[in-house]
Every structure is written in C-alpha cells, then in structure tokens.
Amino acid sequence: MALVVQKYGGSSVADADGLARVARRIVATRAAGHDVAVVVSAMGDTTDDLLDLTREITRKPTARELDMLLTAGERISMALLAMAIHELGHPATSFTGVQAGLRTNDEFGRARILDVAPDRIRSVLDDGGVAIVAGFQGGSADDDVTTLGRGGSDTTAVALAAALDADVCEVLTDVDGLFSADPRVVSLARQLPHLSTEEALELSAHGAKVLHLRSIEFARRYDVPLHVRSSFTDLPGTWVSDDPRVVPQRPVPHKNQEDPMEEPRIRGLAHSHDQSKLTVVNVPDVPGRAAAIFAVITDAVESLDMIGQTHTASDTGVIDFSFALPVEDAHKAVEALQARQSELGFTAVTRDDSVGKLSVVGSGMRSSPEVPATLFRALSAAGITVHLLATSEIRLSVVVEGSQLDAATQAVHTAFGLDVELDEDGVPSDGSPRALAHAGSGR
Amino acid sequence: MALVVQKYGGSSVADADGLARVARRIVATRAAGHDVAVVVSAMGDTTDDLLDLTREITRKPTARELDMLLTAGERISMALLAMAIHELGHPATSFTGVQAGLRTNDEFGRARILDVAPDRIRSVLDDGGVAIVAGFQGGSADDDVTTLGRGGSDTTAVALAAALDADVCEVLTDVDGLFSADPRVVSLARQLPHLSTEEALELSAHGAKVLHLRSIEFARRYDVPLHVRSSFTDLPGTWVSDDPRVVPQRPVPHKNQEDPMEEPRIRGLAHSHDQSKLTVVNVPDVPGRAAAIFAVITDAVESLDMIGQTHTASDTGVIDFSFALPVEDAHKAVEALQARQSELGFTAVTRDDSVGKLSVVGSGMRSSPEVPATLFRALSAAGITVHLLATSEIRLSVVVEGSQLDAATQAVHTAFGLDVELDEDGVPSDGSPRALAHAGSGR
Numbered sequence: 012m013a014l015v016v017q018k019y020g021g022s023s024v025a026d027a028d029g030l031a032r033v034a035r036r037i038v039a040t041r042a043a044g045h046d047v048a049v050v051v052s053a054m055g056d057t058t059d060d061l062l063d064l065t066r067e068i069t070r071k072p073t074a075r076e077l078d079m080l081l082t083a084g085e086r087i088s089m090a091l092l093a094m095a096i097h098e099l100g101h102p103a104t105s106f107t108g109v110q111a112g113l114r115t116n117d118e119f120g121r122a123r124i125l126d127v128a129p130d131r132i133r134s135v136l137d138d139g140g141v142a143i144v145a146g147f148q149g150g151s152a153d154d155d156v157t158t159l160g161r162g163g164s165d166t167t168a169v170a171l172a173a174a175l176d177a178d179v180c181e182v183l184t185d186v187d188g189l190f191s192a193d194p195r196v197v198s199l200a201r202q203l204p205h206l207s208t209e210e211a212l213e214l215s216a217h218g219a220k221v222l223h224l225r226s227i228e229f230a231r232r233y234d235v236p237l238h239v240r241s242s243f244t245d246l247p248g249t250w251v252s253d254d255p256r257v258v259p260q261r262p263v264p265h266k267n268q269e270d271p272m273e274e275p276r277i278r279g280l281a282h283s284h285d286q287s288k289l290t291v292v293n294v295p296d297v298p299g300r301a302a303a304i305f306a307v308i309t310d311a312v313e314s315l316d317m318i319g320q321t322h323t324a325s326d327t328g329v330i331d332f333s334f335a336l337p338v339e340d341a342h343k344a345v346e347a348l349q350a351r352q353s354e355l356g357f358t359a360v361t362r363d364d365s366v367g368k369l370s371v372v373g374s375g376m377r378s379s380p381e382v383p384a385t386l387f388r389a390l391s392a393a394g395i396t397v398h399l400l401a402t403s404e405i406r407l408s409v410v411v412e413g414s415q416l417d418a419a420t421q422a423v424h425t426a427f428g429l430d431v432e433l434d435e436d437g438v439p440s441d442g443s444p445r446a447l448a449h450a451g452s453g454r
Numbered sequence: 455m456a457l458v459v460q461k462y463g464g465s466s467v468a469d470a471d472g473l474a475r476v477a478r479r480i481v482a483t484r485a486a487g488h489d490v491a492v493v494v495s496a497m498g499d500t501t502d503d504l505l506d507l508t509r510e511i512t513r514k515p516t517a518r519e520l521d522m523l524l525t526a527g528e529r530i531s532m533a534l535l536a537m538a539i540h541e542l543g544h545p546a547t548s549f550t551g552v553q554a555g556l557r558t559n560d561e562f563g564r565a566r567i568l569d570v571a572p573d574r575i576r577s578v579l580d581d582g583g584v585a586i587v588a589g590f591q592g593g594s595a596d597d598d599v600t601t602l603g604r605g606g607s608d609t610t611a612v613a614l615a616a617a618l619d620a621d622v623c624e625v626l627t628d629v630d631g632l633f634s635a636d637p638r639v640v641s642l643a644r645q646l647p648h649l650s651t652e653e654a655l656e657l658s659a660h661g662a663k664v665l666h667l668r669s670i671e672f673a674r675r676y677d678v679p680l681h682v683r684s685s686f687t688d689l690p691g692t693w694v695s696d697d698p699r700v701v702p703q704r705p706v707p708h709k710n711q712e713d714p715m716e717e718p719r720i721r722g723l724a725h726s727h728d729q730s731k732l733t734v735v736n737v738p739d740v741p742g743r744a745a746a747i748f749a750v751i752t753d754a755v756e757s758l759d760m761i762g763q764t765h766t767a768s769d770t771g772v773i774d775f776s777f778a779l780p781v782e783d784a785h786k787a788v789e790a791l792q793a794r795q796s797e798l799g800f801t802a803v804t805r806d807d808s809v810g811k812l813s814v815v816g817s818g819m820r821s822s823p824e825v826p827a828t829l830f831r832a833l834s835a836a837g838i839t840v841h842l843l844a845t846s847e848i849r850l851s852v853v854v855e856g857s858q859l860d861a862a863t864q865a866v867h868t869a870f871g872l873d874v875e876l877d878e879d880g881v882p883s884d885g886s887p888r889a890l891a892h893a894g895s896g897r
Contacts, residue, residue, distance in 0.1 A: 027510035067470035
C-alpha cells in the first residue's frame with residue numbers, strides 16, 4: 012500500500028472517453044490498494060480555445076485576468092473527472108489550487124510555489140476517497156488566482172507529492188516514457204527504464220519535451236521519485252530518481268561498452284530546433300570586453316542556455332563572439348546588446364534562426380576525450396559541420412545547421428551504440444517497448 | 455455621482471462583440487461619474503455546453519462537482535470582460551463569488567446567500583476601478599464552491615447592491631423592461647415605467663420571466679431599487695421599487711380610468727403555459743379532510759402556487775378537489791397524494807398538463823367586484839372557459855385551456871384598457887418604447 016500522486020495531461024483527458032479511461036485507471040490503482048491523489052490539466056484544446064477568445068478581445072491581456080480565465084480549464088476537467096470516478100462507484104472530490112493549499116507568489120502567469128498545505132487532500136485520502144487537484148494553478152497571499160506557467164501541471168504534481176510525502180509521482184502522458192532520442196527522429200531509439208535526475212534534467216533542458224525541467228528540479232530537491240508512463244497503456248515507463256531503492260545505480264551496459272566504472276556512459280540524446288545563433292561582430296579585443304558581453308546577455312535572457320565561441324581575426328585587434336540560445340530569447344538578447352553597442356564597441360549583431368542543437372547526455376563527459384572524438388567523427392562522416400560547442404559535466408552539445416539536425420541525431424545515436432537491436436520480427440531484442448508517439452504533454 | 459451595480463445576462467455577453475459592447479456601456483457609466491460594480495453571467499451557451507459534456511460522463515452528476523464545473527462559466531466571462539474594459543483604457547478587476555465575499559450555505563446547486571462581505575469590491579471602487587463579480591456563485595463555510603440555482607446572477611447582483619448600499623441595481627437584459635403583458639403574445643403590450651416590488655413579484659411569480667422572483671424578494675427586503683433595461687439600447691426601462699423617491703406613488707392613469715384613489719389599478723398580465731391541473735376524485739365530505747389534502751400537497755411541492763376549488767356532487771357525500779400547480783411539481787404532488795390514498799379516502803387523482811394560467815396584477819383586486827366582472831366578461835366573449843380561479847390582494851388568476859391561453863391574454867389585456875395606442879405611423883402615442891423581444895435572461 013503506497014501513496015501515489017498521478018498527473019494526467021490534457022491529451023489524456025481530451026474528451027469524455029478520455030476522462031472515462033483515466034477514471035478507470037485511477038480506480039484500478041485504488042483497487043490495487045494504493046491511496047491516490049490526482050493532478051489534472053485542462054482538457055485537450057481548452058486552453059488554446061480560451062486564448063483564441065482572448066485574442067478577439069485584446070492583444071495585450073492583463074496577467075491577472077488571463078490567469079483567472081485560464082484556470083477555468085482545470086476546473087472543468089477536474090469536476091468532470093470526479094464525476095467519471097463517481098460513475099464507477101468510487102468517492103472522489105475535486106479541489107482548485109487554492110483549495111488544495113497551493114500557495115504561490117503573485118507573479119501572474121509564472122507564479123512560483125511557496126508552500127503546499129494539503130490538509131483537505133489528506134483528509135479525503137484518509138476517508139478512502141480520490142483527491143483530484145487542478146494542475147497549473149495556485150493562490151497568492153492576496154487571495155488572487157495564479158498560474159504556474161509552462162510545465163505547471165507537472166510541477167503541481169511533484170509539489171503535491173512532496174507535501175504528501177508520496178511514494179511516487181506518476182506522470183501519465185501520451186508517450187511510453189523517456190527515450191535515448193526522440194523516436195520520431197530516431198526509429199531505433201530505445202526506451203530508458205531509469206534515469207538519474209541530473210540526466211533527466213539535461214535531456215529536458217536541451218530538447219526532450221516529455222517532462223518539464225521545473226518538475227524535475229522539484230523532484231530532485233524533494234526526493235520525489237518520478238515515474239513517466241503512458242496513460243493509454245500499461246507499459247513500464249521510465250523512472251527518474253537518485254534513490255538507489257528506486258533506480259539501480261549501475262544501469263545495464265550497452266552492447267559495445269565494457270562499462271568499467273570510469274568509462275563514460277552515454278544515456279541519451281536531446282535535440283532542439285528552436286535555437287538562434289547570434290554573432291557579435293568586430294568586438295575590440297581588450298581585457299574584460301568578453302566578460303562584459305556575456306554579462307549583458309545573461310542579464311537579458313531568463314534561461315541561460317548558451318554556447319559562446321570566439322573567432323579571432325588575425326592582426327585586426329577585433330574578435331567575433333557567437334552564442335546559441337533559445338529562439339524565444341534571441342530578440343531580448345539582441346535588444347540588450349544593441350542598447351549597449353557604443354559602450355561595447357562592436358559593429359553589428361547578426362542573428363541566424365536556422366540552427367539546431369544536439370546534446371549528448373551521460374556520465375564521464377568531461378574526463379573522457381573519447382566522447383567528443385566519437386561525436387565529431389560521426390558528424391564528419393555524415394557531412395555535418397559543427398558551428399558551436401559546449402560541455403557540462405554530463406552533457407556535450409553542438410550547434411549545427413537546422414536542416415541537418417535530424418540526420419545528426421540519427422548518426423550520433425548509432426555511433427554511441429544506442430540503437431536498439433531488433434530480432435527478425437522487428438521486435439526489440441532487449442524487450443523494451445517502442446514509442447507510439449513522442450509529443451509534449453501540454454502544460 | 456452614484457454607486458451602480460449592473461448585471462449582464464448570458465445573452466448580453468454571448469461573444470467577443472457582446473463583451474466589447476458591454477465594456478463600452480460600463481465605461482460610459484463610469485464616464486458619467488458613477489462607481490460601477492458589475493455582475494456577469496456565463497457567456498451564451500457555456501452552461502448548456504458544460505451540461506452536455508456532463509451528460510456524456512454521467513446521468514447523475516454529484517451536486518458539489520456540478521457546481522465546481524458550472525462556475526467555470528462565469529470565470530471565463532468575467533476575466534474576458536475585465537480585459538475588454540482594460541482594452542478601453544480603464545482599470546477593472548474580476549472576482550469569483552468567494553473572492554467577492556459571497557458566503558452561502560452548503561446546499562450545492564441551490565445555495566442560499568448567508569452574507570456578503572464585499573471588502574475587495576469596495577477597495578477596487580475606492581481606487582476608481584470597475585469591480586466585476588461572477589454571478590450565480592458563492593462559497594460555503596467549508597471553503598467549497600456553490601451555485602445559487604435559478605435566477606442566481608440576478609440574486610448575486612441584488613445582494614451585492616444591498617451589501618454595498620448601492621443607489622441602484624441595473625439588470626441589463628435582452629428586452630426593454632417589464633411589460634403590461636408578454637409582447638410576443640400581446641402586440642399592443644405597453645412597457646411599464648415603474649412597478650412596486652409587490653406588483654413585480656406577482657408578475658414574476660406567475661409567468662413574467664424577465665426578473666427572477668428571488669432577486670425581487672431580495673430587493674424588496676433590502677430596499678434596493680431595481681432598474682430593468684436592455685443592454686442593447688438606451689431606452690428608459692422599468693424601475694421596480696417601493697421608494698417614493700425612485701418610483702412615483704401614483705402612476706399615470708390609463709385612458710379609460712378616472713383613477714380615484716380607491717379605484718382598482720390594473721398594472722399588467724402574466725401568463726404561464728407550464729401548469730398542471732390535478733383533481734382528487736371522490737373525497738369523503740367530512741370535516742378536516744380538505745385541510746388534510748391541502749397539507750399533503752403543500753408538504754410535497756416547493757413553491758406553493760395553487761388554485762383549489764371544490765365541485766360538490768349533490769347527495770353523494772363526496773367532493774372533488776382541483777388544484778393547479780407548476781407542471782414540474784405535479785409529479786411530486788401526485789406521488790404524495792397516492793401515498794396517503796387509503797388514509798384520505800379518495801378514489802383517484804387525475805392530472806391534466808394541457809392547462810395554462812393567466813394572472814391580472816394590480817391594486818384593489820379584492821375589494822372591487824369590477825375586476826373579476828371585467829375579466830369574466832372578456833373571457834366569455836372570447837369563448838373561453840375558466841377552470842379554476844384564485845385571488846390575492848393584488849392578483850387574480852384563472853386557469854384555462856392551454857390552447858386558449860394566448861387568446862385569453864389578448865382579450866383581457868384589451869378589456870382592462872392596457873393596449874397601447876398607436877398613431878397613424880404605428881408609433882405608440884404615449885411615447886413608450888416597444889418590445890424587441892421578450893425572452894428570459896438565463897441564470
């Protein structure tokens with residue numbers, strides 16, 4: 012008997028049939044002897060429909076009123092889900108974020124969770140009922156309704172699981188789990204049975220869309236085991252945790268690796284098309300100028316996900332700096348740089364939105380020259396040029412032409428021996444399930 | 455400078471254009487120097503759409519979850535309305551029933567208002583902003599979301615106006631006000647510039663659908679002047695109040711009335727097709743038996759709106775009782791009577807759903823034999839038989855064949871001199887506006 016928090020995304024509750032299917036799954040979990048608290052997103056396209064309506068009214072909606080509007084979506088899905096569970100003869104009670112004790116700051120549209128006081132949730136669970144909580148929303152100290160922004164429902168689920176000291180937070184979605192690469196791009200991608208939180212963070216930060224970064228950070232900080240599964244199947248999914256009781260510390264070695272303790276272990280690839288490359292042209296090559304340019308950019312953009320490289324032009328006394336960053340941040344970075352142009356002394360900022368980023372995630376990345384060597388060899392053999400490069404302790408990222416990104420991902424997946432082996436019937440020889448789809452799970 | 459509470463029904467905010475039109479009207483009221491608090495219903499068909507979705511899930515939705523679901527409707531309309539006002543450059547803030555301090559008991563689906571503590575509303579008004587409040591909803595002492603049932607948004611508006619000590623509660627709807635009869639039935643119905651609360655109560659209780667009974671009762675108890683107007687025009691509408699500063703005590707006499715103080719003054723007609731006639735057959739004619747039968751029925755049905763009459767069969771020692779009551783209550787009354795059949799000693803209960811009720815409302819009804827005489831003469835001339843009759847201090851109702859109800863209404867309207875006079879261009883000679891439509895205003 013465990014306490015399970017389940018999160019269902021919008022695609023899992025898109026219509027009455029979806030709600031009924033989710034209700035059956037919840038009741039089955041109860042029947043297996045577990046306490047169940049559920050976090051649910053808005054149904055299917057509800058949020059988009061409300062945003063369309065908003066655009067008919069105004070081009071610049073007020074943040075407070077937009078939050079008030081959008082939180083109607085979960086109110087609808089959670090009440091209907093409670094009814095669907097009742098229809099199966101089981102007690103269930105729905106709660107708004109405020110009712111569930113989810114307190115946030117007052118940054119409408121991207122509120123941060125301050126505290127979760129799930130007294131009412133615990134009371135329902137103690138009485139044997141299913142508690143259903145609206146994802147994505149909370150309440151401020153001023154008694155206003157707030158939303159948590161992107162990845163909000165996942166974050167609600169993990170925060171609730173932490174507050175309830177749940178045994179697991181199940182993220183039920185429309186894919187089978189996390190994969191060694193996006194199965195829509197790499198047909199031989201293998202499903203990963205378990206990942207450390209750090210690995211999951213790097214994969215999600217650099218392109219994998221199944222789990223939102225913020226929910227993994229929350230899970231890591233509060234030691235909540237995450238279990239990503241399909242809401243449409245009973246396949247085993249992917250566990251994300253650093254707890255050795257949940258996730259084995261030494262994953263099964265890949266076929267072409269001896270896997271001694273010091274060898275690098277590549278877990279998977281993430282890729283992202285939504286990248287811009289900025290180049291600051293003709294920066295005077297004087298001490299501190301590079302640092303000043305970095306400082307301007309890091310001040311301007313929220314998520315610092317950049318790759319810098321200098322191209323020194325010989326004997327001119329000027330250098331070029333190139334950065335890659337999410338395309339949604341490029342505009343802000345360009346504006347910030349141009350505002351300081353005379354002070355920084357460069358002649359122009361160019362922007363190229365046609366690039367993409369491929370990231371290899373695993374352990375032992377920095378200490379092993381073998382990983383970049385394998386990576387560059389594979390890209391070179393495929394005729395792909397690397398524009399920029401960056402590394403962290405467990406990640407190595409390259410920026411390439413956007414049109415070559417998928418080919419790069421396939422080549423590198425094969426080069427690192429990540430491809431799943433198929434038997435003569437086309438069934439994976441390791442018995443792992445294959446992806447049915449690989450899409451984001453909404454908010 | 456006054457404090458105005460405005461209530462807009464679902465038909466007034468059915469789409470983005472409607473919301474923009476309502477926003478302009480609100481801003482114009484502000485510009486005229488008034489403080490404005492707004493109560494808004496769910497947009498157009500939102501509630502019906504949510505109920506359709508519910509029926510796909512379950513045939514017996516839980517009352518608590520149904521309230522949670524339906525309150526999403528106002529959340530959407532009020533947030534969008536606030537944005538539409540912002541778009542015109544004016545501050546506006548939306549509030550749920552709970553946020554507006556509307557406290558109710560916990561009877562989900564038909565909660566009663568216990569108290570309104572509009573601190574946040576007052577604060578917004580004090581700062582010069584428009585406060586927008588979700589109609590139809592409140593919160594229980596257990597922190598659950600409740601709905602007020604039929605007429606809920608009107609009731610919210612009047613309760614808020616009372617709590618704020620507003621100068622007027624404007625009910626903005628899709629008709630021009632209250633009329634001397636339903637203009638869809640009586641083409642020469644005249645719009646009534648003012649009514650006492652008692653007259654408005656009788657008209658609404660017996661068929662007029664513009665104002666909900668409950669909101670008039672609230673307005674009467676807390677001395678809130680009601681002003682029913684079209685949200686589509688600037689026509690003067692109908693005032694409902696007993697305050698002589700708001701409503702003249704002596705309305706303008708009709709053309710065929712001398713209007714001395716003691717003469718009856720007919721204000722208008724209400725009609726209702728949704729009536730059933732029950733007949734309890736062969737009741738033993740013993741003392742107390744009639745009272746016992748009345749008691750059974752009044753226990754069984756919520757709204758006591760019945761007309762009883764006895765038809766004594768000579769020399770048999772038994773009598774028949776007939777009642778008229780709303781068709782939605784007929785089933786309950788029949789069941790209650792049949793459960794006590796042996797004790798009450800009657801032989802059968804018959805039910806006839808094909809009847810209708812016409813009510814004449816005005817003052818001096820009981821003391822003047824002239825009113826029933828005029829009524830019966832008009833009906834007789836039109837070949838219409840009266841099944842049942844009931845009177846109150848200011849009302850006289852007759853039950854007739856449902857198929858003859860419209861003809862009865864037209865004949866009686868003319869007989870009491872209520873028809874508006876038209877000049878040769880077809881324009882009302884009294885300058886009163888004419889009805890564009892005459893429909894209910896939703897919740």
